Amino acid sequence: MRVARLAVSLVTFADVMRILLQHVRTQLYLRSLGNWTANSLEGYDFQHSQRAIDFAREHGISGVQIAVKFLDGQFDEVFPLPSSESTIGARLVA
Numbered sequence: 001m002r003v004a005r006l007a008v009s010l011v012t013f014a015d016v017m018r019i020l021l022q023h024v025r026t027q028l029y030l031r032s033l034g035n036w037t038a039n040s041l042e043g044y045d046f047q048h049s050q051r052a053i054d055f056a057r058e059h060g061i062s063g064v065q066i067a068v069k070f071l072d073g074q075f076d077e078v079f080p081l082p083s084s085e086s087t088i089g090a091r092l093v094a
Contacts, residue, residue, distance in 0.1 A: 018045040021052050022067040033059060040069045053081055
């Protein structure tokens, strides 16, 4: 019974939080490569910040930040992408 409750909690948490790439100047969210939207619910959910960082680096997308969005919007946050050097350094240490 306890495991079932934990699984429901994890699924619920994943459903309410999204990790998006947001263009700093336009405030639009990445939907797909070259496709942007004003609606955060239509933006591509990377599910993990490192996936968003890697995608932006691999596709040469600049001028973006990581947006952490919640359904109610109360705890939404944005974070600048780390510099390439700090990302590489963190991977070498880990």
